[in-house]
Amino acid sequence: MRSRSRLLGVLLPGLLAMASLGVAACGSSSKSSSASSATSTNSSGQSAAVSNEQAKFPPVVTAPSTAVKGGTLTVIANGDVDYIDPGAAYYQPTYMIDLAADSPLMGWPPNDTAAPVPLLASGQPVVSNGGKTITFHIKPNVHYSPPTGGGTGWTKPVVSQDVKYAIERGLLPGVPNGYVTLYFSDVNGLAAAQAAVKKDPKVAPNWSGITTPNSSTIVFNLSKPSSIGVIDALSLPLSSPVPQAYAAKYDSQTPSSTYGQHQIDVGPYYISAYSPGKQITMLRNPNWTPGEDFRAAYLDKIIVQEGFSDENSAVQKILTGTSMVNFDFDATGEALKLAATQYPHQLTLTPSGGNRYVALNTQKPPFNNINVRKAVNAVTDKVALLATRGGPLSGIVATHYIPPGIPGFQQAGGAAGPTGVAYNFNQYPTGNMTLAESYMKKAGYSSGKCTGNCTITMVSDNTPPGSNTAQVLKTQLTALGFNVQLHPVEHATMYTKFCSVVANEPNICPNVGWVKDFNDGQAMIDVPFNYATTQGSPTNNSNWPQLNDPAVNNALAAAKLITDPTARAAAYGKIDDMIVATAAAIPWDWDYETNVASSNVLPVINEFNGLTDLAFTSIKGG
Amino acid sequence: MSVGVPDIILDETDVGAVDLVSDEIEARSPWELFFKRFREDKFAIAGAIFLTVLILAAIFAPLVVKLVGATPPDQIDPNSLDIFGDPTGPSSAHIFGVDQIGRDVFSRVIYGARISLLVAFVSTAITTVIGVFCGLFAGFYRGWVDTVISRTVDAWLAIPYLLLAIGLASACSFGNGCVGGLIKPGVPVVIAVIAITSWTYPARIIRGQVLSLREKEFVDASRSLGASNFRIIIKDLLPNLTAPIIVFASTFLPTAILFEAALSFLGVGVQPPTPSWGQMISDASPNIATQWWYMLFPGLALLFTALAFNFVGDAMTDAMNPRARRR
Numbered sequence: 001m002r003s004r005s006r007l008l009g010v011l012l013p014g015l016l017a018m019a020s021l022g023v024a025a026c027g028s029s030s031k032s033s034s035a036s037s038a039t040s041t042n043s044s045g046q047s048a049a050v051s052n053e054q055a056k057f058p059p060v061v062t063a064p065s066t067a068v069k070g071g072t073l074t075v076i077a078n079g080d081v082d083y084i085d086p087g088a089a090y091y092q093p094t095y096m097i098d099l100a101a102d103s104p105l106m107g108w109p110p111n112d113t114a115a116p117v118p119l120l121a122s123g124q125p126v127v128s129n130g131g132k133t134i135t136f137h138i139k140p141n142v143h144y145s146p147p148t149g150g151g152t153g154w155t156k157p158v159v160s161q162d163v164k165y166a167i168e169r170g171l172l173p174g175v176p177n178g179y180v181t182l183y184f185s186d187v188n189g190l191a192a193a194q195a196a197v198k199k200d201p202k203v204a205p206n207w208s209g210i211t212t213p214n215s216s217t218i219v220f221n222l223s224k225p226s227s228i229g230v231i232d233a234l235s236l237p238l239s240s241p242v243p244q245a246y247a248a249k250y251d252s253q254t255p256s257s258t259y260g261q262h263q264i265d266v267g268p269y270y271i272s273a274y275s276p277g278k279q280i281t282m283l284r285n286p287n288w289t290p291g292e293d294f295r296a297a298y299l300d301k302i303i304v305q306e307g308f309s310d311e312n313s314a315v316q317k318i319l320t321g322t323s324m325v326n327f328d329f330d331a332t333g334e335a336l337k338l339a340a341t342q343y344p345h346q347l348t349l350t351p352s353g354g355n356r357y358v359a360l361n362t363q364k365p366p367f368n369n370i371n372v373r374k375a376v377n378a379v380t381d382k383v384a385l386l387a388t389r390g391g392p393l394s395g396i397v398a399t400h401y402i403p404p405g406i407p408g409f410q411q412a413g414g415a416a417g418p419t420g421v422a423y424n425f426n427q428y429p430t431g432n433m434t435l436a437e438s439y440m441k442k443a444g445y446s447s448g449k450c451t452g453n454c455t456i457t458m459v460s461d462n463t464p465p466g467s468n469t470a471q472v473l474k475t476q477l478t479a480l481g482f483n484v485q486l487h488p489v490e491h492a493t494m495y496t497k498f499c500s501v502v503a504n505e506p507n508i509c510p511n512v513g514w515v516k517d518f519n520d521g522q523a524m525i526d527v528p529f530n531y532a533t534t535q536g537s538p539t540n541n542s543n544w545p546q547l548n549d550p551a552v553n554n555a556l557a558a559a560k561l562i563t564d565p566t567a568r569a570a571a572y573g574k575i576d577d578m579i580v581a582t583a584a585a586i587p588w589d590w591d592y593e594t595n596v597a598s599s600n601v602l603p604v605i606n607e608f609n610g611l612t613d614l615a616f617t618s619i620k621g622g
Numbered sequence: 623m624s625v626g627v628p629d630i631i632l633d634e635t636d637v638g639a640v641d642l643v644s645d646e647i648e649a650r651s652p653w654e655l656f657f658k659r660f661r662e663d664k665f666a667i668a669g670a671i672f673l674t675v676l677i678l679a680a681i682f683a684p685l686v687v688k689l690v691g692a693t694p695p696d697q698i699d700p701n702s703l704d705i706f707g708d709p710t711g712p713s714s715a716h717i718f719g720v721d722q723i724g725r726d727v728f729s730r731v732i733y734g735a736r737i738s739l740l741v742a743f744v745s746t747a748i749t750t751v752i753g754v755f756c757g758l759f760a761g762f763y764r765g766w767v768d769t770v771i772s773r774t775v776d777a778w779l780a781i782p783y784l785l786l787a788i789g790l791a792s793a794c795s796f797g798n799g800c801v802g803g804l805i806k807p808g809v810p811v812v813i814a815v816i817a818i819t820s821w822t823y824p825a826r827i828i829r830g831q832v833l834s835l836r837e838k839e840f841v842d843a844s845r846s847l848g849a850s851n852f853r854i855i856i857k858d859l860l861p862n863l864t865a866p867i868i869v870f871a872s873t874f875l876p877t878a879i880l881f882e883a884a885l886s887f888l889g890v891g892v893q894p895p896t897p898s899w900g901q902m903i904s905d906a907s908p909n910i911a912t913q914w915w916y917m918l919f920p921g922l923a924l925l926f927t928a929l930a931f932n933f934v935g936d937a938m939t940d941a942m943n944p945r946a947r948r949r
Contacts, residue, residue, distance in 0.1 A: 310908075334908075334911075337708060340706070384700050386707075387700065389707065390707045391704075391705050391706050391707040392705065394707070468723045472723050475895070488893060488894065
């Protein structure tokens with residue numbers, strides 16, 4: 001998925017992992033059926049936990065039998081959505097809204113995240129032509145909502161051409177979609193479509209690799225058999241239909257499309273009003289038919305209230321108030337302590353499906369030396385780093401990069417991680433100075449500590465918890481003899497000016513991480529560790545270690561083409577271990593989404609993103 | 623008139639006044655009178671003692687921390703954090719408690735004194751030197767020199783100093799700093815910011831003093847003997863400006879301390895993990911309701927230090943002014 005830079009600290013939820021507790025591997029579920037989730041739920045609809053701490057605050061992932069329709073839910077928010085336009089949205093909190101208002105071809109029921117299930121599609125796609133052709137049929141008689149802000153909407157039903165246009169408009173500069181070229185790069189005709197956009201940036205191009213033989217069928221023609229990734233990506237909001245005749249006039253606006261402020265939705269809710277930075281109002285979509293898809297839609301109205309900058313106070317407000325849930329922030333620190341000790345039934349911990357790691361710049365000294373990297377890995381006290389985010393209630397110590405619940409996690413070694421001498425630097429969660437010094441000696445530092453020119457730069461967040469994490473790490477590196485120059489900067493600046501800019505990248509970026517776009521190993525480790533990422537985006541690079549390992553690069557290219565889920569999980573698990581072996585980064589956290597709700601709310605957490613699923617949440621008594 | 627007349631105590635506010643003890647007439651220098659008057663101010667004495675102890679503690683910080691049994695300022699004690707990763711309060715292991723990542727607050731308060739005192743003294747010295755010489759030249763030469771310097775002062779004073787300080791600190795806080803590496807990130811940036819934004823105050827004060835002094839007879843006498851302007855400035859005027867310079871410096875010191883704390887509080891002063899009282903207060907702000915200790919102790923240190931400097935400065939001002947009446 002996307003870097004945590006777009007999440008503002010909120011982690012995307014992932015599949016809940018029973019994997020770490022030895023339950024059947026998530027990767028074994030079949031994508032050709034709407035398989036039940038690899039995670040099990042108990043009679044209360046709670047998913048199984050990945051750790052003892054998380055077991056105390058399990059999320060409910062199915063609506064209770066007592067859920068009734070009615071009521072208004074207030075969603076308390078710190079900031080705004082990244083984009084109200086679903087074609088541009090690439091931020092998990094925004095997906096809370098999009099999961100309720102939009103209908104991509106595929107979707108995620110809260111408790112079924114092994115594979116996406118048909119949402120706008122009438123059934124599972126048919127994959128043919130050796131995995132290079134994907135055919136979807138869409139449901140008939142799906143209608144659009146009234147437009148945001150009122151006015152004349154679109155009365156015709158959804159047709160396949162609307163889905164095609166929705167994806168094509170993602171190439172427009174005015175609809176800055178962050179993943180269309182990432183996950184649809186193998187769809188034929190992309191280069192020609194991009195060239196057409198360059199010629200006329202106000203008109204969405206005709207993407208020849210996407211065809212609509214009739215109004216209910218859409219076909220994706222690929223250059224390679226990478227259908228799995230494409231099908232998964234069609235669960236993201238980009239493929240939620242947009243009629244060209246309605247939206248074109250908005251998409252032709254410069255510098256940005258204004259479609260978002262006039263959007264028409266096809267989910268159980270629609271955005272009736274949007275005041276940027278202030279409030280989003282969602283009402284029941286009068287043109288959505290109950291039973292049309294798997295969503296329940298209990299609430300009558302949802303209001304997202306923005307601007308709560310003091311997150312501790314916001315959590316307290318939710319816990320002591322009524323009919324509220326959190327949006328784009330977790331309960332951390334004091335707020336988490338309050339919730340866990342005084343309002344335990346209003347707190348849920350859900351694996352986010354993301355990781356956090358410290359990136360070491362492998363392209364310049366001293367971290368171009370693998371033994372120095374291993375030494376730094378060995379000396380790092382990951383438990384202390386985790387404490388800066390709230391300790392065991394905030395997550396578990398990571399030992400590799402694919403988090404619990406995502407195919408490949410078990411194959412990469414599960415919670416314990418890869419074992420063996422080749423990985424010994426990764427096996428001490430509280431650090432091992434003796435081992436670290438031995439690696440420094442192998443690197444040529446006879447004393448076991450850095451001598452000579454030992455100044456290294458570290459650019460970090462300037463606000464907690466990121467700044468605290470950096471300071472703890474600095475202390476640990478100083479013990480190895482490094483002179484760490486720590487430069488805290490604004491979170492966005494950390495990425496846009498330093499860590500994501502190849503030429504400016506410091507020696508260490510301590511506050512990076514990745515969250516899945518969908519439940520597949522490719523979504524977790526391809527972009528962050530593939531050298532193709534660095535080559536393609538030198539000013540927006542997400543391969544922060546700038547890892548260029550030919551074996552890893554080749555393995556990633558090959559794994560993308562595997563369609564068998566079991567083989568795919570095995571392949572990505574192996575690649576995960578290969579990346580660990582390079583010591584290019586220090587994985588230290590698989591964290592939780594810590595969600596809070598008022599006492600009269602029956603929250604349902606969607607395991608896909610670990611956030612409250614507005615289409616299944618209800619209020620006691622309505 | 624006979625010998626053995628009882629003691630006559632004259633008004634000691636007069637410079638050069640003498641005590642009559644028996645039949646002895648003892649002359650006291652201005653400095654002796656200064657210290658005598660200073661000693662009479664109990665608050666100033668207390669302040670001076672506090673500052674002496676603080677300076678010694680800052681110089682011998684490693685020893686002080688070791689004697690108390692505290693951990694060094696950058697050392698993290700993971701056992702001092704609870705299961706939620708939250709810090710614990712004052713205890714036998716950490717008498718002032720620990721901060722948000724488990725570092726000893728007492729240790730950081732002591733080491734923070736180094737930063738505060740260093741910034742205070744160096745920035746005051748630089749501010750004073752720049753301001754004094756600008757004021758000297760402006761007041762002595764008059765004419766276009768005075769016009770240029772005075773108008774520069776006026777324009778500088780019109781700039782919102784806090785915004786200027788924040789901008790300078792932000793611009794110079796990364797890489798090699800700014801001005802060709804002359805102002806490096808960290809403490810040098812803070813010192814430079816304070817000096818750049820504060821030199822105008824002593825400049826104005828000294829200019830006013832010099833305008834008066836340049837008309838005195840001793841200046842005419844020096845000039846008539848062929849002394850150059852530079853010699854007159856250095857040998858005649860500057861020594862007569864000692865009192866206002868000392869008064870300004872002593873009253874500016876607490877301002878400099880608070881200025882540094884404010885910049886660190888805003889995140890543009892001394893960068894973590896270097897301990898700074900202002901930064902510690904800033905870090906503690908979000909959790910003041912439940913983690914009061916790591917705002918309280920650096921806050922008290924800042925308060926008492928600024929108070930002590932104020933007391934000492936006020937006493938020096940009074941002691942230097944021969945016309946001030948003391949009750």
